[in-house]
Amino acid sequence: PKMGRKLLPEELLITTGSSQVIDLLCWALLDRGDWVICEEPTFLGATGTMYNHGARFLTVPCDSEGMKVELLPDLIERALASGNRIKFIYTIVNFHNPLGCDLSLERRKRLLEIASTYGIMILEDDPYGWVRFEGEEIQSLFSMDEQGLVVFASSFSKILAPGTRVAWCAGNSEIIRKMAVFKQGTDTCTSVVVQAIVWEYCRLGHLDSFLPRIVSHYRDKRDGMEAALQKYMPAERVSWQKPKGGFFYWISAPGIPAEELLKRAVEKKVAFVPGEAFYPTGTGGRDDFRMCFTFASPEMTDLGVEKLGEAISEFE
Template structure:
């Protein structure tokens, strides 16, 4: 068969790489495999019964649910979010400041369409969410990495970095991307002082900020912090939220709150991407939220995941600390970030799979894929404490075998 497809692939396609997560996911179905690899909510915390209460709407509002929806999203759900996010955003946003997206992943692509020209520099935490790297890279972005510590992005490094990129490299810095709470994968949360400082820096240098916050409502310890958005009176920050971690990834609903010019421009692009998101999942999600179920359910999710986080730390202390490993204990979110010390984490990931436990090497999350070879992301939300203990024990076994010269 003569095949023209590969020959005709775009340059972007030729550059694209399947996600390493995707490759790991393929073997997760193997019997006995314990997965700490994904970022999936626990099935037992899905509010199946409460969500299913809305099923009657498939009948009673069937003709609305089965029809096209508006590109901006189901208006009552946008209104709900405008109110519900007010405590975090510092004010109630107006309807033309809220756009619903097909998962918050689509927001990243829409941001790319609206903002990124080939060669533009996006400043990212390093490590960061791999599918944000991919989404922006598709649009031709290049990246500048800022390191993190326990208080999140070290924003004091930004001025010198921005000036270097502009003046020494002659490149255009477009935006700063941050996963502000319980960062994926590194677990850090940006301090309030740094949030305020970041807003000032963006304003001084004429940059915009994409504040990505899929995990923000899943906090185990301490109080919620005001968003970067709430400090930004100049409107240079847009805030991205998601139902994936607090209700269901299956509804495929994220949202963006922010300046109406960028929201409108994203809506124009969304027309070409998928016309609209599904009214079925938007109406069902609104029905769930309208009844107050979302707020009532969050504590259950948080308790479930806190227990698992703590269980994983106990197992880490028992099995991995003696092997010289350390980690960041997150105050929320889905992941531990493991420092594998002298151990090559790419090799560890391969060996762990042989022991039937899946983790992701840090390399997948680094702007520079050569980096991250001594760290790994370990998910705790999707396994029971018993499975967590067994999985960490297997991981320790894999480490021990690597330490014994073959």
């Protein structure tokens, strides 16, 4: 998750949350009607912002190793052949939202090759990379990029506090300069009061000492949800992959529409996000849903998953 190399000052921009990175990159690159390539499913906040800027989406399905990058060349060729301009590829590399998976090193390398072949920029969104419970860190796209095609984004939201609204992005000086210009047109600058607080917090070593604690705290919650899922989920109807970090479980329940399940679950006071919300082209996720494990207490998680298991079992 670490960016993997030192930055020059002109390669860095502090932003008001990493949602602003997306907003500013859109300002800098997108004209209405331009295309963005993203994983499907993907973070709906990101595609929502891109949509506001008039983006249209080319989507790539994922498996347990993340975006199926081998599908990209064909997708890109077809889009270019029909005269579409592709402005960037949006990818959540570590502990994907909503899938929970990592983009494998192999695929990262291949993705960079493809981006470089077609001269397409990449937005590497990595809010969860620091929240790793096990396994080896995988090199960032940014650290392997030799052509300045990657804009890396991360945030203090998941490792300090979400209300901080201090995030950052790194990229080639040209794109960062453009984004900084547009930043002046949106909020001028990120609150220097809160920047100073975050700086002091880091400088005094609090982040370094807090990180292992929060990671361990979230790991316990992940383990709690995993145990509850094993205990209460009807194994023949649902499947999931245990995430190695991040915030989310992605549950597949073939034949059980998540929207309908949500209605029944809410009656039992359990909520989740139905999968369709994460499909910008609206063509999937009907029988999938996302559960966040970082917020609820172990008891509530256990009770919630039990109730959810009941709701699923009640489906014909």
